Amino acid sequence: MQTSVVLFTCDLRLSDHPPLRAALHGGGRVVPLFVRDRSVDGAGFAAPNRLAFLADCLNDLDARLRERGGRLVLREGDTVTEVCRVAAEADADEVHMAGDVSAFAQSREQRLRRALEADGRRLYVHDTVSTAVAPGAVTPASSDHFAVFTPYYRRWSAEALREALGTPRTITVPEEVGSAALPKRADVSGVSPGLCAGGETEGRRGLGAWLRSGVDTYEEGHDDLAGDATSRLSPHLHFGTLSPVEVVRRTRKAGGAGAEAFVRQIAWRDFHRQVLAARPDAAVRDYRTRRDRWRGANGARADAEAWREGRTGYPVVDAAMRQLRHEGWMHNRGRLLAASFLTKTLYVDWRVGARHFLDLLVDGDLANNQLNWQWMAGTGTDTRPNRVLNPVLQGKRYDPDGAYVRRWVPELADVKAPYVHEPWKLPEEERAGTGYPAPVVSLAEGLERFRRAREHS
Numbered sequence: 528m529q530t531s532v533v534l535f536t537c538d539l540r541l542s543d544h545p546p547l548r549a550a551l552h553g554g555g556r557v558v559p560l561f562v563r564d565r566s567v568d569g570a571g572f573a574a575p576n577r578l579a580f581l582a583d584c585l586n587d588l589d590a591r592l593r594e595r596g597g598r599l600v601l602r603e604g605d606t607v608t609e610v611c612r613v614a615a616e617a618d619a620d621e622v623h624m625a626g627d628v629s630a631f632a633q634s635r636e637q638r639l640r641r642a643l644e645a646d647g648r649r650l651y652v653h654d655t656v657s658t659a660v661a662p663g664a665v666t667p668a669s670s671d672h673f674a675v676f677t678p679y680y681r682r683w684s685a686e687a688l689r690e691a692l693g694t695p696r697t698i699t700v701p702e703e704v705g706s707a708a709l710p711k712r713a714d715v716s717g718v719s720p721g722l723c724a725g726g727e728t729e730g731r732r733g734l735g736a737w738l739r740s741g742v743d744t745y746e747e748g749h750d751d752l753a754g755d756a757t758s759r760l761s762p763h764l765h766f767g768t769l770s771p772v773e774v775v776r777r778t779r780k781a782g783g784a785g786a787e788a789f790v791r792q793i794a795w796r797d798f799h800r801q802v803l804a805a806r807p808d809a810a811v812r813d814y815r816t817r818r819d820r821w822r823g824a825n826g827a828r829a830d831a832e833a834w835r836e837g838r839t840g841y842p843v844v845d846a847a848m849r850q851l852r853h854e855g856w857m858h859n860r861g862r863l864l865a866a867s868f869l870t871k872t873l874y875v876d877w878r879v880g881a882r883h884f885l886d887l888l889v890d891g892d893l894a895n896n897q898l899n900w901q902w903m904a905g906t907g908t909d910t911r912p913n914r915v916l917n918p919v920l921q922g923k924r925y926d927p928d929g930a931y932v933r934r935w936v937p938e939l940a941d942v943k944a945p946y947v948h949e950p951w952k953l954p955e956e957e958r959a960g961t962g963y964p965a966p967v968v969s970l971a972e973g974l975e976r977f978r979r980a981r982e983h984s
């Protein structure tokens with residue numbers, strides 16, 4: 528009887544899972560394997576919020592496998608060594624896994640292929656597991672990837688998506704392959720108090736609820752900070768507890784007013800992944816250099832700390848930063864404002880901000896995070912690299928009555944609009960009574976510094 532190993536990485540689900548389906552094809556035995564590889568911890572991958580969410584995902588995956596007669600095998604160590612070891616223990620002929628885009632993932636895949644082939648085994652890498660359209664599947668005439676979203680989206684939308692695959696009914700795991708104990712969410716320390724629950728069961732519940740009663744108002748509501756009217760499916764897309772192919776297919780089928788606007792966001796996700804696949808160094812280097820000489824002295828360090836703490840004196844930025852700390856998640860409009868403020872108003876290197884986001888975000892994702900940061904810093908794919916978002920005007924526009932600010936910045940809980948977005952305009956005694964800090968820099972000064980810096984770019 529044929530035996531295969533399915534290596535799960537960021538695809539922690541049983542439904543619409545091409546590697547699992549391929550492994551089960553001949554009706555043989557399968558080892559569903561996850562390797563906790565600590566070699567990536569130093570690069571910011573082992574953030575408590577993501578480890579806690581991951582624990583939920585692994586336990587849910589194990590439970591779903593057990594309902595089908597199987598179980599999850601967990602190993603700790605170097606991925607290549609552990610996969611080869613498990614393949615040998617199970618006498619497996621082949622290993623199936625999802626394609627991935629980071630430099631680490633690309634080199635892991637190459638090392639794994641070589642090691643397995645040396646043992647006489649084959650590695651099959653499946654695409655459209657973690658994206659709806661595979662990186663590199665659509666390209667412009669003159670390059671290996673799209674550098675601008677709009678033409679990418681046109682081509683992406685015209686691609687025929689594969690069918691979504693069902694969940695396997697039975698899975699037989701070889702008894703001789705042992706597993707380490709699964710991690711528990713409760714054992715992870717430093718987790719944000721408002722962190723959401725992980726796992727495929729939770730992801731599917733969230734998608735169903737979203738398609739029933741959220742997506743319809745997405746187009747008009749997605750920028751409403753207090754309304755919180757986005758899907759919040761990002762951690763599930765990051766960990767692969769939801770399949771992007773299935774999400775797009777089901778959204779299109781459900782139709783309705785906001786459907787295409789929502790699908791467009793999934794295309795943004797694929798867009799960033801195809802950029803990172805072609806330019807893995809964009810995780811750490813400017814995609815398009817503007818020859819920035821970011822502020823690096825002590826002043827910048829104190830400003831960055833105020834930004835991290837949510838004490839810049841700009842309420843909507845501070846609200847967003849405090850939401851991040853409390854929930855391990857931040858509204859997209861908040862992310863844009865926080866990133867513009869750090870990189871442009873404070874003129875601090877985008878990598879400082881990206882690292883802090885990766886330390887806290889439950890959906891922290893190398894492609895989406897680094898390339899969105901670069902987009903906002905103007906070193907990435909934005910066609911208007913010097914745009915600066917004004918946090919006061921944006922606050923008034925996207926949080927008109929200040930409910931978002933009041934939710935996250937208790938010092939301003941009793942301050943009414945429009946002062947809630949510019950508390951420095953309150954009478955001095957009243958302002959001092961709030962205990963809320965004065966702005967770290969005036970917007971005019973920040974803008975002038977940024978414009979001067981970019982004059983030579």
Ligand code: FAD
Nearest residue numbers: 757758759760761792795796859862890891892895896899
């Ligand atoms: P929805 O609005 O419901 O969108 C649905 C899905 O589309 C999201 O779950 C996400 O997978 C995708 N998506 C939405 N907006 C974007 C976008 N701008 N770029 C790429 N994909 C998008 N997203 C992450 O998943 N991980 C990150 O680490 C991340 N870091 C970011 C950092 C900055 C500075 C900025 C500006 C954006 C970042 N985003 C990141 C993109 C976006 O903010 C989040 O995906 C979104 O806020 C998640 O909430 P949601 O699931 O409710 O999104």
